Amino acid sequence: MLPNLDAMDDMTRRWAATAGTWLRGLWDGFRARSRCWLLPFSALLLAVGAVTVAPSWWGAVGRTAITWAGRHWPPGLLLGGGALVLVWWAIRTLHRRRWPESVRRDRRVPTMVWLPLWAHVGGLLVLSVAIAVGMGALLWWALGRPRLEPLPTGLGAPAWTVANTFDAMKIVLSVVAGVGAVVALTVAYRKQDQGEAAEHREDTKLYNERFGKAADQLGSDRAAVRLAGVYALAGLADDWREGRQTCIDVLCAYIRMPWPELPPPQEPADTESSQPEDGTVAASVVTGREIAEERQVRHTIIRVIRDHLRLGKRSDVERWQGHQFDFTGADFHEGNLSGIDIANGTTLDFDGTTFSGGAVDFHGATFSGGTVDFHGATFSGGTVDFHGATFSGGTVDFHSATFSGGTVDFHGATFSGGTVDFHGTTFSGGTVGFPYATFSGGTVDFRYARFSGGMVSFYEVMFSGGTVNFDDAKFSGCAVGFPYALFSGGTVNFHGAKFSGGTVDFELVDGWSVPPIGLPADSAAVRLGSQSGKAEEVAS
DSSP: OOOOHHHHHHHHHHHHHHHHHHHHHHHHHHHHTHHHHHHHHHHHHHHHHHHHHOOTTHHHHHHHHHHHHHHSHHHHHHHHHHHHHHHHHHHHHHHHHHSOHHHHHHOOOOOOTTSOHHHHHHHHHHHHHHHHHHHHHHHHHHTTOOOOOOOOOSTTOOOOOHHHHHHHHHHHHHHHHHHHHHHHHHHHHHHHHHHHHHHHHHHHHHHHHHHHHHHHHHTOSSHHHHHHHHHHHHHHHHHOSTTHHHHHHHHHHHHHSOOOOOOOOOOOSOTTTTSOTTOHHHHHHHHHHHHHHHHHHHHHHHHHHHHHHOSSSOTTSOOOTTOEEEOTTOBOOOEEOTTOEEOTTOEEEOTTOEEEEEEEEOTTOEEEEEEEEOTTOEEEEEEEEOTTOEEEEEEEEOTTOEEEEEEEEOTTOEEEEEEEEOTTOEEEEEEEEOTTOEEEEEEEEOTTOEEEEEEEEOTTOEEEEEEEEOTTOEEEEEEEEOTTOEEEEEEEEOTTOEEEEEEEEOTTOOEESSOOBSOOTTOTTEEOGGGHHHHHHHOO
16 A cells, blocks of 8 residues: 555645744744844853863863862852853943833844744753753863773673662753753743733834824824924834834825915905905915925924934934935925934935925035935925035935036035946036045946036045046036046046037146046047146047
């Protein structure tokens, strides 16, 4: 009779699925407690390394320590206990400083109560045996790998005595006690895990209630209530680490909402008739006030985000680094984001945003990672100010943006890394300026950009490294100037650029020991000036 292969395959798959689920649970638990395991794991690695090296004086030091502990065990016990308490206090203090109470409550370990008790106990027993064997092997290695003599057997072997019986009973009782301790610890751990899971559910319920109330406030018709909702959501994001991105998304969604529109102005011809009794004028005044109140609410959201993206400014504010701030498609009038730090994992997304007035201020910002994305944005007015910003990593992306007015100012900015990308951007008006900027690394990329108007200025810029790339750009009516710029390093590349109008002006350059490359010397749009000698040597 042949066995049922299908049933065996099903059983194998079920066992494999169970084993995989169990291993994933163990891995998730380890990841969740990775910081808790880091210190003992490091100590274990140090111990293994010390035992593996096993210098000649290892045994002498060990014997001396054991002899001293045997003779002076009371003070040794006190010193050891004091040292343990001191280490525990230091770790606890550092933990509290690094993670506030609100964050520690959110760092819950995924519950493992779903594991059967026998599987949990069995896994811990196997782990205990493995640790015991490993520690025994390490001790044997540390003691110089002494030879283990086998017990005598056969004729002449000593008879089994009562003392041997008691020794065997001690071993059996020790094993039973160890198994019982493992079971007791497992049950206690599962109870604690259940308690933590219940507490976590209560915390999540409380956070959801706070979120609902804050969202209701943010949707109120009264500006004062909306302001309270902004601060309530910010406070909730500080407390609720797991839901922080959701709170940030709601605040950013409010910025993306369209602005309310003012009614058309009324005819001022007849003063008496322009104030009817039905309250039309009063309604217009109220509408104007509502616009001002709405502006305050939006500015408050931007200030809250700014304060949480600054480093070292306020110790009472949680950091929101590593999150995404989505302003896609918004009508962005103005906002103060000065002094923020865009580190790894942080994204400010202005994709498709319209800048038609006011100022967006990145003054003194630090870009060491992350992304600020202006992809496809429209600049028809106002100012985006990167005055004094530091670019050492990350990306500021103006890919496919349109400049028909306004100003993007990198006055005094420092570029030592990262990328500012104007790839495929259209300049038909407005100004992009880099006055007094310093390029020692990184890239500013104008590849395939179209310059039909406006101005790009590199006034008194110092190029000692990095790259400014105009590869395959098209100049038909824009002024690109490098007055008093100094080229001592780096690369300014015009390979493949097409000049049918406008100007690229190098007449007032202070010097270029490393001149731009790819300049068409015969083009009327390129003005090389008194420093043209070296440039003509490298012109295409």
